[in-house]
Amino acid sequence: MALIAPSVLSANFLKLSDDIQMINQSEADWFHLDVMDGRFVPNISFGMGIIQAISKEAKKTLDVHLMILEPEKYVADFARAGAHNLSVHIEACTHLHRVIQMIKAEGMKAGVAINPHTSIQQLEDVIADIDLVCMMSVNPGFGGQKFIPNTLNKIQQLKQMIVAKGSHALIEIDGGVTYENASEIITAGADVLVAGNTVFSAPDPVAMIAALKKC
Ligand code: DX5
Ligand code: ZN
Numbered sequence: 685m686a687l688i689a690p691s692v693l694s695a696n697f698l699k700l701s702d703d704i705q706m707i708n709q710s711e712a713d714w715f716h717l718d719v720m721d722g723r724f725v726p727n728i729s730f731g732m733g734i735i736q737a738i739s740k741e742a743k744k745t746l747d748v749h750l751m752i753l754e755p756e757k758y759v760a761d762f763a764r765a766g767a768h769n770l771s772v773h774i775e776a777c778t779h780l781h782r783v784i785q786m787i788k789a790e791g792m793k794a795g796v797a798i799n800p801h802t803s804i805q806q807l808e809d810v811i812a813d814i815d816l817v818c819m820m821s822v823n824p825g826f827g828g829q830k831f832i833p834n835t836l837n838k839i840q841q842l843k844q845m846i847v848a849k850g851s852h853a854l855i856e857i858d859g860g861v862t863y864e865n866a867s868e869i870i871t872a873g874a875d876v877l878v879a880g881n882t883v884f885s886a887p888d889p890v891a892m893i894a895a896l897k898k899c
Contacts, residue, residue: 687713691880714747721752725825732765739766763790771795822859827880831860843873866899
């Protein structure tokens with residue numbers, strides 16, 4: 685059974701409070717919060733102000749995914765805003781090891797996100813230090829895209845590396861997760877499923893979260 689992390693990017697921003705309550709009352713485990721800067725990815729979403737507001741109502745782990753350049757500049761700000769998990773992109777960090785230590789020093793769980801073109805081998809020297817790998821299964825920037833099938837091979841490779849290195853890192857799959865493909869993603873070794881469009885476009889989002897939880 686995987687953890688389910690609905691992505692707030694697909695929520696109704698005019699009625700954000702209703703959607704936060706819906707996730708609180710559902711079987712979801714985490715809130716997945718996508719921060720985009722219009723530079724690392726071709727889209728702009730929301731920042732610490734929104735996350736701070738969400739943190740006042742949310743009763744579950746706030747899993748913040750930074751799709752921004754120079755994330756090291758904002759680590760302390762996101763801690764103050766209420767982030768529990770903070771993931772930075774490997775492609776956006778010149779000194780990844782240092783950023784991981786900064787995240788931990790702020791009392792958060794440290795995550796590293798990797799794009800679809802980034803190989804698992806690049807995680808080898810940090811995997812024992814981190815709590816989470818956010819593996820992108822679409823090119824980051826937008827919700828509602830199609831799952832890239834090669835991700836399944838990458839999950840299996842990463843799982844082997846995690847075991848071999850004695851790491852406790854969770855594998856989170858982000859992008860294009862549906863009710864139809866959830867089982868094979870979990871079978872490949874995923875621990876956490878992010879779901880935006882699948883949850884928020886469902887006629888009954890609470891029921892969809894419960895269905896994903898049973899996959
Ligand atoms: C994409 C984001 C995802 C997105 C997933 O850049 O990182 O978290 O919200 O949305 P779906 O589940 O609709 O692909
Ligand atoms: Zn994300």
